Amino acid sequence: MAGLNAMTLAAARDALRKGEVSSVELTQACLTAIDGAGALNAFVHHTPELAMDAAKSADQRLKAGDAPAMCGLPIGIKDLFCTKGVPSQAGSRILEGFLPPYESTVSQNLLDSGAVMLGKLNMDEFAMGSSNETSVYGNVVNPWRRGNDETPLTPGGSSGGSAAAVAADLCLAATGTDTGGSIRQPAAFTGTVGIKPTYGRCSRWGIVAFASSLDQAGPMTKTVRDAAIMLAAMCGHDPKDSTSADLPVPDFEAALTGDVRGKTIGIPKEYRMDGMPQEIEALWSDGIAMMKDAGAKIVDISLPHTKYALPAYYVIAPAEASSNLARYDGVRYGHRARLSQGDGITEMYEKTRAEGFGPEVRRRIMIGTYVLSAGFYDAYYNRARKVRTLIKKDFEDVFAQGVDAILTPATPSAAFGLGEMTDADPVAMYLNDVFTVTVNLAGLPGIAVPAGLDRQGLPLGLQLIGKPWEEADLLSTAYALEKAAGFVAKPSKWW
């Protein structure tokens, strides 16, 4: 029988409330699983003492009948979230030794709702990457393998530690963040569920910034129901983030009817890419059939500017990153390079940043610097922002035609081998986000749902895209897809 650490949030919550299990027992089961999973390299900062203390107070609250939504549920937190007194490095050497004196709003919301933090999760450096190979902590290894083949696979990125930890049952759920697909792509690569909510649904305060107009936090979970439970606990208006929306948070879980009768699901023709693997194509067709069988109306739609989403993203995101990451100067926190005799402040900045940032982060900062520099600002940055307006309008047009949600593949392939893309040019890696990045540019909610296995036994995911602020409806549609797909496979334990 699977251990307590394999439980879903919903099942554990119900068992806790019935007194069938204690938070201390659940937490202990997860800590034991984490201790045995060093080979995955998912947890990079361990906080077992904090976890056991939180579990004990959760048990007291449960006994007293004062149990908020996540009371006693052990989760992992992506290293991008600042957590008070606990290392928060964004997977980067430049934040080595940084101990935030404050707690991010999202992690605070989770703590307030009774969640137990087990530790911090590995990720691509500053969330820049699609394979978790840019982390200062080293690669995360996907718990899934190609059958008996022992080739280590990527869990995806940037929330690769979160995805691997949830898939391997090291925690019940985890936080992720998504700037171009960093929740949905790793979810698809690990057979887990990941939702990026509407831009503004979760506060960005205290989350290390990558590209502020695109970044959103979201839950990574074992089921759609768990995503609904955890998202509700994470989001809400925050005066400390001026872009956080002052809108009521619906009861996402209560809205999970799974009834899609009468709903219109759009299938965008531009997502049928040249050279798309046949298995992805087949998965997509299966997904369409499932939604149709469940009573949804399927319509073909066009999102004409899809092709330009990745190029626009690779102007806008690096531009914002170059500005956001200017703060890492070796003065106020983190790493400072050892200086030579006679070095002045400029040498300090240049050496610190060269040592502190890895190659992908340096590359993106410099691309961003270039597209914002005098003479290129209009040609690149302003043009990309205009294209972004058009991409958003593509979605507005189809929603205005009565489309309720859009169904697409989540990724162009299953998980690939670690190191397989090392010799490829950076653009080949960027193509991983081809189906997800449009959603960030348009500020929409998107969810990845595991929908099948490929011939080698690796999970594949489908993505549903919803209307702004209608996560409740999107989750309910995803719930219908999850039920129809009936995905129950788990990786066999080798670690």
Added chain:
Amino acid sequence: MSIDETTAARVAKLARIKVAPDALSALADEFNTILGFIEQLSEVDVDGVEPMTSVTPQVLKRRADVVTEGHQQAAILANAPDAREGFFAVPKVVE
């Protein structure tokens, strides 16, 4: 548009990231690959299109112009690589 080593060096300087001279050629190549990809944007007709400033239409809230969490010198300096006498310390800026 092609980036040469001089441009790569200038960008690295603007970004305050030290790049060794023998690494500039490879860096320029990477820039050119990425910029070649971005170049597709020039195909799009953007006449009369407003550049996006905010993805969700909203009026940013203002708060009262008051100190919210002052007097935290120790907490602010706690993470500094070099703090002395209540200040951040850096190498000499002027001779």
